[in-house]
Amino acid sequence: MSLYRKSLAELAAGLHTKQFSSVEVTQHFLDRIAKHDKTLNSFVSITAEQALAQAKQADAQLAKGSMAALTGVPLAQKDIFCTQGVKTSCGSKMLDNFIAPYDATVVSKCKQAGLVMLGKLNMDEFAMGSSNETSYYGPVKNPWDTTRVPGGSSGGSAAAVAARLTPAATGTDTGGSIRQPAALCNLTGLKPTYGLVSRWGMIAFASSLDQAGPITQTAEDAALLLNTMVGFDDKDSTSLNRPTVNYTASLKDSLQGLRIGLPKEYFAAGLNSDVAKVIETAIAEYKKLGATITDISLPNSHLSVPAYYVIAPAECSSNLSRFDGVRFGYRCNDPKDLNDLYQRSRGEGFGAEVKRRIMIGTYALSAGYYDAYYLKAQKVRRLISDDFKRAFEKVDVIMGPTSPNTAFKLGEHSDDPITMYLCDIYTIAVNLAGLPGMSIPAGFAHNLPVGLQLVGNYFSEAKLLNIAHQYQQVTNWHTQMPKGFE
Amino acid sequence: MTLDADKVKKIAQLARLDIDASAIPGYATNLSNILQLVEQMNAVSTEQVEPMAHPLDATQRLREDVVTETNQRDQFQAIAPQVDAGLYLVPKVIE
Numbered sequence: 001m002s003l004y005r006k007s008l009a010e011l012a013a014g015l016h017t018k019q020f021s022s023v024e025v026t027q028h029f030l031d032r033i034a035k036h037d038k039t040l041n042s043f044v045s046i047t048a049e050q051a052l053a054q055a056k057q058a059d060a061q062l063a064k065g066s067m068a069a070l071t072g073v074p075l076a077q078k079d080i081f082c083t084q085g086v087k088t089s090c091g092s093k094m095l096d097n098f099i100a101p102y103d104a105t106v107v108s109k110c111k112q113a114g115l116v117m118l119g120k121l122n123m124d125e126f127a128m129g130s131s132n133e134t135s136y137y138g139p140v141k142n143p144w145d146t147t148r149v150p151g152g153s154s155g156g157s158a159a160a161v162a163a164r165l166t167p168a169a170t171g172t173d174t175g176g177s178i179r180q181p182a183a184l185c186n187l188t189g190l191k192p193t194y195g196l197v198s199r200w201g202m203i204a205f206a207s208s209l210d211q212a213g214p215i216t217q218t219a220e221d222a223a224l225l226l227n228t229m230v231g232f233d234d235k236d237s238t239s240l241n242r243p244t245v246n247y248t249a250s251l252k253d254s255l256q257g258l259r260i261g262l263p264k265e266y267f268a269a270g271l272n273s274d275v276a277k278v279i280e281t282a283i284a285e286y287k288k289l290g291a292t293i294t295d296i297s298l299p300n301s302h303l304s305v306p307a308y309y310v311i312a313p314a315e316c317s318s319n320l321s322r323f324d325g326v327r328f329g330y331r332c333n334d335p336k337d338l339n340d341l342y343q344r345s346r347g348e349g350f351g352a353e354v355k356r357r358i359m360i361g362t363y364a365l366s367a368g369y370y371d372a373y374y375l376k377a378q379k380v381r382r383l384i385s386d387d388f389k390r391a392f393e394k395v396d397v398i399m400g401p402t403s404p405n406t407a408f409k410l411g412e413h414s415d416d417p418i419t420m421y422l423c424d425i426y427t428i429a430v431n432l433a434g435l436p437g438m439s440i441p442a443g444f445a446h447n448l449p450v451g452l453q454l455v456g457n458y459f460s461e462a463k464l465l466n467i468a469h470q471y472q473q474v475t476n477w478h479t480q481m482p483k484g485f486e
Numbered sequence: 487m488t489l490d491a492d493k494v495k496k497i498a499q500l501a502r503l504d505i506d507a508s509a510i511p512g513y514a515t516n517l518s519n520i521l522q523l524v525e526q527m528n529a530v531s532t533e534q535v536e537p538m539a540h541p542l543d544a545t546q547r548l549r550e551d552v553v554t555e556t557n558q559r560d561q562f563q564a565i566a567p568q569v570d571a572g573l574y575l576v577p578k579v580i581e
Contacts, residue, residue: 097565098565099565101558101561101562101564101565193541194540194541194542195541195542195544208539208540208541234549237546237547238540238544240542240544300530302526303526303527303529303530305523306523306524306525306526306527307527309520309523309524310524310527317501321502324502325567326566326567326574326576327562327566327574328562328565328566328567329567330567331567331568335576335577336577337577337578337579338576338577338579339502340577341576341577342502343499343502343503343504344504346501346502346503346504347503347504347505347506348504350503352509355498355503355505355513356513356516356517356520358501358503359494359497359498359501359503359513359517360517360520360521360524362497362500362501363489363497363517363521364524366497366500373524375537376527376528376532377524377527378537378538378539379532379535379536379537379538380527380530380532380535381537381538382532382535382536382537382538383530383532383535385538385541417516417519417520418519418520418523421520421523432541433541434540434541434542435541458542
């Protein structure tokens with residue numbers, strides 16, 4: 001089997017048994033990036049030289065027998081994670097010249113684990129978007145149909161893994177930015193419980209919602225990468241100090257007696273009927289694995305998109321105030337005074353969607369409007385979270401579609417922010433509640449991938465991965481690759 | 487809430503964003519539509535509901551009041567648009 005067809009787990013096993021070296025694997029993926037990424041535009045930076053140096057180091061460790069589980073395996077980082085000495089653009093002109101003076105915690109954890117970084121992946125500007133069309137570096141194409149979007153904001157991560165230009169990638173998810181692109185590109189994506197993965201060095205969008213996680217081919221790979229990414233971090237004030245869990249340990253557990261809840265709101269009007277059929281077939285597969293199905297209700301879920309578009313922009317307008325043209329990032333030419341420096345650096349450095357969200361947030365937080373918008377949204381957030389609490393008294397996992405539709409055409413929604421926002425209608429509530437969520441390949445509608453969403457209770461990542469892994473033992477959707485990238 | 491052009495200009499000024507005059511009407515339409523979407527929240531009563539700031543209602547962690555940061559000024563200033571003698575330069579603020 002060709003190296004690019006191998007999962008993280010298979011690559012790690014091959015490296016451990018010396019079937020191939022890390023330099024060989026790394027060069028193999030660098031060659032694939034060189035060959036295919038002109039079509040996809042999934043990378044912002046390719047770090048070939050550093051990657052090969054890291055691979056050599058990994059090979060030395062492998063030779064000595066002093067390796068960790070993923071030593072020598074390549075991966076690529078979403079360009080939202082700061083990387084010392086390598087440009088971190090966050091998909092924005094504002095940071096086109098930004099070279100971080102330090103590594104994000106996620107990046108240093110990956111380095112310590114011996115993972116080799118192939119490069120930095122394209123994304124929606126500041127992670128604001130569901131199609132990867134807001135990037136300063138141009139849209140990413142979906143390898144399943146290059147006239148369509150890969151989803152977003154982790155669109156580069158999803159496209160690159162789908163085309164096997166990298167065996168796995170990191171992503172971040174504020175409202176669905178790991179799960180929706182994973183769904184649209186036939187991948188496994190996991191957004192952990194809020195606070196499980198450190199946000200330090202991950203450029204902030206909406207701090208109470210942002211969470212990093214893996215985008216991989218399989219649930220087993222997601223478990224391996226999650227083992228590397230999680231952990232308490234002093235440098236992140238919302239990092240949670242939890243006992244260590246080995247996420248691969250329970251993958252093989254039986255699903256006999258698993259209680260699945262199907263929220264009626266996730267199967268209502270707005271869901272594409274062919275996507276619905278694929279989801280129903282996947283649920284039927286779980287029944288065969290011994291699960292029981294319960295109909296549940298999340299009565300406030302229709303309020304999640306409205307509440308999100310107050311909370312996320314409010315936090316974004318505050319977070320993005322740091323980009324002022326003074327200490328780092330873009331500065332306009334010939335500012336005539338300080339205010340001109342601020343206004344033009346920000347006006348020229350940010351794209352339209354980022355400006356929209358900053359303005360919505362600024363308005364929602366302005367004097368006289370705070371109670372009507374931000375406080376109201378925080379109360380609605382409580383209602384949404386309470387819906388999930390009640391549901392998890394009756395069921396172990398909630399299932400439904402990740403996205404109401406399959407990948408749409410490039411440009412189809414780019415002039416209509418509201419339609420774009422509604423792409424995340426099933427994912428956003430999970431971020432508001434801070435729960436872990438996954439998307440796994442469940443089949444195809446019109447030859448385009450469909451993702452099944454799994455939502456678990458707080459800290460149930462191991463259970464979710466087990467549920468996903470068992471499905472992947474009896475189905476082969478996750479092994480299918482887009483044509484033209486062999 | 488519908489935002490007119492003047493209101494958009496005011497918000498842009500508060501957010502320190504220079505917006506081209508020709509783009510203002512487009513923003514006014516988009517932002518008004520977003521606010522309409524947001525206002526669907528008003529359909530539900532939240533009088534007795536406690537606002538939720540953190541998913542797990544965690545509070546801010548405290549630490550000992552000791553210096554933890556090392557001086558990295560040179561490294562930080564290496565990526566700044568304009569510096570001189572260890573200072574960040576901006577246009578003249580006081581006449």
